[in-house]
Amino acid sequence: MKPGQIQSCHNDSDSSDLQITVQKTHCILQ
Secondary structure (H helix, E strand, O other): OOOOOOOOOOOOOOHHHHHHHHHHHHHHHH
């Protein structure tokens, strides 16, 4: 995972479903 990936709400195709879900949730909570 690259730094700032979650902050930019970018879902890496290599990420697991759980990681993507966490990223989306984090984006919504921002």
